[in-house]
Amino acid sequence: MTTDHSLLAEELTLGYGDRDVIHSLDLAVPPGRITAIVGANACGKSTLLRAMSRLLAPRGGRVLLDGREVHRLPPKKVARTLGLLPQAPIAPEGITVSDLVGRGRHPHQRMLTRWSAGDDQAVADALEATGTAELADRPVDELSGGQRQRVWIAMALAQQTDLLLLDEPTTFLDVSHQVEVLDLLTDLNGSRGTTIVLVLHDLNLAARYADHLIALASGRLHAAGPPEQVITAETVRAVFGIRSRVITDPVSGTPLMLPIGRHHDAARAV
Numbered sequence: 001m002t003t004d005h006s007l008l009a010e011e012l013t014l015g016y017g018d019r020d021v022i023h024s025l026d027l028a029v030p031p032g033r034i035t036a037i038v039g040a041n042a043c044g045k046s047t048l049l050r051a052m053s054r055l056l057a058p059r060g061g062r063v064l065l066d067g068r069e070v071h072r073l074p075p076k077k078v079a080r081t082l083g084l085l086p087q088a089p090i091a092p093e094g095i096t097v098s099d100l101v102g103r104g105r106h107p108h109q110r111m112l113t114r115w116s117a118g119d120d121q122a123v124a125d126a127l128e129a130t131g132t133a134e135l136a137d138r139p140v141d142e143l144s145g146g147q148r149q150r151v152w153i154a155m156a157l158a159q160q161t162d163l164l165l166l167d168e169p170t171t172f173l174d175v176s177h178q179v180e181v182l183d184l185l186t187d188l189n190g191s192r193g194t195t196i197v198l199v200l201h202d203l204n205l206a207a208r209y210a211d212h213l214i215a216l217a218s219g220r221l222h223a224a225g226p227p228e229q230v231i232t233a234e235t236v237r238a239v240f241g242i243r244s245r246v247i248t249d250p251v252s253g254t255p256l257m258l259p260i261g262r263h264h265d266a267a268r269a270v
């Protein structure tokens with residue numbers, strides 16, 4: 001079994017109602033690597049992730065998973081290869097943490113087979129990896145935002161897919177848990193070769209953790225490549241409409257973007 005799956009968008013157009021949100025987008029997700037998608041609010045990041053994971057049908061073009069149109073593949077087959085953690089997932093009312101994480105195992109269960117020891121192990125591993133084991137019996141509704149976010153990440157991990165798409169997985173997390181989640185995804189990428197695609201708003205963490213960055217602006221590809229190529233003051237201005245300075249991160253050697261608002265000295269800004 002190979003973990004290197006190809007995931008491509010070709011001339012992909014997506015939208016809602018009478019409005020297109022993604023316009024004839026071409027992109028390739030590098031197999032076995034970590035890709036971060038960055039871009040302003042409402043530029044189409046979540047829409048793109050939904051289409052790549054088969055939840056939203058294209059208006060034009062296609063998403064190809066291992067050379068086959070993802071929207072023509074059976075949902076369960078896709079779910080065994082590719083997992084999505086949406087931006088704002090909704091838990092069934094009253095569900096406990098362990099039951100929610102267990103739902104990540106559904107794509108692996110056949111019609112008549114029951115829950116197996118392998119499923120138990122996958123759930124236990126996911127709880128352990130996300131530091132949520134002590135929450136296992138708690139109702140998800142009663143958790144803090146950050147605890148809940150880690151539980152959803154556990155569910156995505158329990159699915160044990162070779163491709164994992166995460167829409168803002170660090171939202172709601174304090175700085176230590178942000179770093180922990182990104183370290184965990186990096187471990188997963190290193191140990192299992194899991195291809196990871198994540199939407200991140202923190203450009204500096206994106207630059208540290210991603211091998212490949214995709215910068216979207218108004219539903220179009222503005223730049224794609226290694227962080228050093230993508231995180232520039234020009235890109236930040238084009239994508240986010242603000243001035244900035246980009247220096248070298250003293251910890252990681254990757255680009256570090258310092259935004260410049262109206263109240264700070266812009267004399268040295270680009």
Ligand SMILES: Nc1ncnc2c1ncn2[C@@H]1O[C@H](COP(=O)(O)OP(=O)(O)OP(=O)(O)O)[C@@H](O)[C@H]1O
Nearest residue numbers: 016017021039040041042043044045046047048087
């Ligand atoms: N279900 C929907 N119905 C109609 N319009 C939608 C729907 N979902 C998203 N949109 C619109 O599509 C555009 C792109 O939304 P999307 O959620 O993909 O943005 P995003 O880049 O993920 O933004 P954010 O950073 O705020 O999460 C927005 O204008 C949004 O209002």
Ligand SMILES: [Mg+2]
Nearest residue numbers: 045046087167
């Ligand atoms: Mg979004």
